[in-house]
Amino acid sequence: MTFSSRLRVIFRSKTSKALDRIEDPREALDDSYEQQLKILHQVRQGLAEVATAKKRIELQGQEMGTRHRRLGDQAAQALAQGREDLARTALERRALLEDQVASVRDQYTVLERQQLRLQDNERRLADRIAAFRTEKETIKASYSASAAQVRANEAVAGIGTEMTDVGVNLDRAKDRVAQMQARAAATDELLATGGLNDLTATPDADLERALSADSVKATVDRQLAAMKGAGAGDSPRQGPPDEPASWLAIGRGPTSS
Template sequence: MGILSRTSYIIKSKVNSILNRAEDPTDTLDYSYEQMRDQLQQVKRGIADLTTQKKRLEMQKRRLEENVDKHNQQARTAVEQDREDLARKALEKKKAKMNQIEELERQISNLQNQQDQLVEQKDTLQTRIEEFRTKKETMKARYSAAEASTTVNEAMTATGEEFEDVGRAIERAEEQTQDMEARSAAMDELRETGAFDEVLTDKDQIDRELDQLSTDSGVEAELETLKSEVGDESAADESTSESDATTEEVDADVEAELSEIQEEEG
């Protein structure tokens, strides 16, 4: 299984696990994106490790090449000094080192191929991650917009229901107010008609009528008394007036007689 396949499998497993927990889809997208980035970092570390191994083999190859040159020079020097035995040994070492170099070259070539493949996969994965990031942000924006719209719609629905409740409350308040006003008006009417007095006393209708008759009789009697007193006062005034008139007449006669006597004496 390749790096991308393993990465895709792991990401799908993580995504499915998160979805099964019914988490926020935006969290799922962010988590998936972070997982892909982690996988990308792992691929980069893998490339770095592979490159390090390749560099080590290349360094080892250069040392072997230096030994080959050294053994080649040794063989030449030995031949110049007629030491074929030493020249043969030097050439044998040279041959062994060259075989090692060939093996290292194959390993380096394989590592290079793997490195090239990993770099290509890394670039592909990075491109997919960027595409996923764009889709993720777009999806998150859409989800946020849908969530906001849903929230607004739910709020409007709730508000509509609340308005209905308020309307019903207002109707009930209006009915209660009208009942209270009617009750107050009825109380005023009962108070004006004396109904409250009837409630506050133990007298029945007959008692109240008898009391009224007694009150009327008392008023009439008092009225007659006042009329009699006023009549007596008027009669007394007339008698006094007549007495005063008689006295004046007597006085006038006396004055007249006095006048006559005075004339006779004079």
């Protein structure tokens, strides 16, 4: 596999993985679920605001009811004391208050109906979201199981993006091994022919090795000639086997008896 074809395989593999993440239905379902939860939160927030406004009007109505009763008592008390003018004033104020109470009562009724509608919508939306959540988890589980089966089948068949990556890595490893083997063979050849110098050797070390080899060859030739002149029947003389320092005489020529 050439370098350009390997790049194309890697690019297709990475692109396929990115598209799989984008098109993953599990993420889309989770996003839809989160959006529905946000809507439910907004509905509940609106319901709380309506309930608060309704409660505020209810408290205002209770205060107006208390004042309405007090004005009635004051009118009766003024009439009992012969103060018809005060009784009339109290009744007039109570009549004006009744108009205000009617307006507040209408607002209270509107808010109560709105609260009931929001409560009904909130309940139905919560039920729908709960059903969607159950269906979402079922679909996600089915998709995960199918995806696992696909990956297993592709692994058995040796296909798929993961196995493609394995093949690419295997090709790269083979290329590196071949390159290293070729390099090792080339360096062996260079060392054998003298084309590759030892950078750690001392100056003129090659001359010293050549002279040493010639000296060894000359020594061996002399020893062979001496052995031939002494005759095939004569055995070379050896020092006493139990002599402790006999090894010191090695290379110094034959010892005297």
